[in-house]
Amino acid sequence: MNFDQSHALFRRATAVIPGGIYGHTTPAATIPGAVPYFASEGFGCRYRDIDGHAFIDFMGGYGPMILGYHHPEVEAAAEAARRLGAAFNQPTPLLVELAEKLVARIDFADWAVFGKNGGDLTTWAVQVAREVTARPKILKITGAYHGADAWCTPGHGGLLPEDRAHIHDFPFNNVTALEALFAQHRGQVAGLILTPFHHPAYADSQLPTPEFTAACNRLCREHGALLILDDVRCGFRLSTDGSHTVYGYKPDLAIYCKALANGHPISACVGRAAHKAAASRVFLTGSYWNDPAPMAAALACLDIIARDDIPQKLARTGQRFIDGFLALGIKHGIPLVASGPPAMPYVRVADDPSLLRTQNLCAAAIAHGVFLHPHHNWFISAAMTDADIDEALLKLDTALATLR
């Protein structure tokens, strides 16, 4: 598999873009030389790169494409809204309808607001917690991704010590460390932010222990801090009504994004009535945030997710894929380790601390038409049928044979 067009265009890109491609889709974060650098089109659970290779896609745009590329119902809803206009002087009624839908869907939610990106609202939620409590400190999980804003970015450039003066990290599932931070900063903790399960880059996913979720709920309540659930990546993939119901979190604020509108740019934060007045005091806006098309897409996507019980379908499809993949590992003498829920699995080669063998595994998969990421959890698409999974496993069978 050659990526001549990708590499040629990347050379053009480096002339006019810092790093050529920035952010999470930069080749440097994947397997430089062994992956496409530019996409051309998507359809269902597959997409094509600019060299003409087609892939069965286990990343879905790093999450948004929960129903598959160009889902007819979602696209029709978005297009109907788009014909009316985009950035108005006022919002359209879809703003209210979407807030009402989330409030009806999510048990603890009394209100909702919307942004364009997950990080728009993880950052806003942190500010709401500070406004509610009049305290500065935020506790977060070491290695968790909550966006590219200064308080949480995984990057290193352009930061000041002040950006993180009140951000304190602790390891996921570590109740003792969480208790110690609450004790150390008694009366100063505005909020605890975490993802429903821990899905760090370059490491296995970790599901929360019941003791950990109970401790998060209890310590936030005891200390008067807000529990902020960053459900950007998991939301509506693990359950139809927010991932907190899967693991038993009792959040005060939750942020949704990637699966909310099947690729249309929108994010949401929901919260409780007790914090609504404070939330209204934290200024929130953007030039295109009232655009009705992504709101129409979200309304359609949320309906489909409930109507077709998409989380149950993703779990079943994901389990079929993991079972088949692990069996192929045994067949080919390449021991594999799976982590994360089946709807968002991550599979790596065992005893591979550098992830070099996992990179080779994913490079071979990509070369055989199955797009896997060596350092990031994957995303099962509802557009995947059993036949798609079986085709992917057949390709992986051939791919693994090349690695022996």
Next chain:
Amino acid sequence: MNFDQSHALFRRATAVIPGGIYGHTTPAATIPGAVPYFASEGFGCRYRDIDGHAFIDFMGGYGPMILGYHHPEVEAAAEAARRLGAAFNQPTPLLVELAEKLVARIDFADWAVFGKNGGDLTTWAVQVAREVTARPKILKITGAYHGADAWCTPGHGGLLPEDRAHIHDFPFNNVTALEALFAQHRGQVAGLILTPFHHPAYADSQLPTPEFTAACNRLCREHGALLILDDVRCGFRLSTDGSHTVYGYKPDLAIYCKALANGHPISACVGRAAHKAAASRVFLTGSYWNDPAPMAAALACLDIIARDDIPQKLARTGQRFIDGFLALGIKHGIPLVASGPPAMPYVRVADDPSLLRTQNLCAAAIAHGVFLHPHHNWFISAAMTDADIDEALLKLDTALATLR
């Protein structure tokens, strides 16, 4: 003119959204009770609210709709890209084409990056300036809007002292104050950020004096600080190639957004080769930032802006409107004051420090089908013909008669 549907829906909204409507489109920031709260559809330079009133629109969604709602060429370009997909695992070639177009168009630009909102990139530009200089301080204009992020938001909720520990304000056009800040923070200033002209809310617009632009250029150069031009609101409205050419700024970084893609969600930051490596070290990403449709819209919009010399058209149309409006003020004995460039005018009642009479003026205009904002600069649309302006002036003639 009654707004029964707007008011009924706003009551529904307050049940599920903090404040009912948040951000710059909140009724509280306009003329509560005298303006529509929800829009239904737009077409050219007009839009309709949910009570069925049609307005000739002098706000254009607070800027984005430079060519008018649902411009056929821009929509066709966006739709063609959208059919290919949205959030991919990689960018599409449109990323490179759009960066190349901006680099070719803007004289000092050697590279470009893209976000969704203006504030995404004003904040990033501040970080780039800090990364380039290894200094913390940012100088900005008192009352200037650069987005809703903590370092610059006009809001008050959820902020910490640390958020603005290194942000220092000074009045627009005040060379002495700027010199004093550079002297006071010698060796510590990373950048100066400002808009091409000063367009504060609740006040007249101010054009820069030649002495001021010269001082901005000279002091940034002498002190090794970056000149960051926030061209979010003005960009491509005052000239086809960035507003710095209009006033003589020599920016190091410039941010564009509102007029870039006629309402499709995208923003851009361009910069110089000398800062490209540093820029690549400031992490920048978002879930939907590679979406090809807004990039296709931006390519089409930039082409149309150049092909049809839209800035020249906006200036001519805006001048016709201002001249007519000021004449109506004289006719009706309501002295008016106009400020800002004709493409982005702001007209208020003279001797009206509370802006109460200006609110009454705008309320009357709205009641007669002309949408004006009492506290924010307006935006002339390229979709406005002389006949539209004359129709607006006829409506304003009737509106002003009601105010005597």
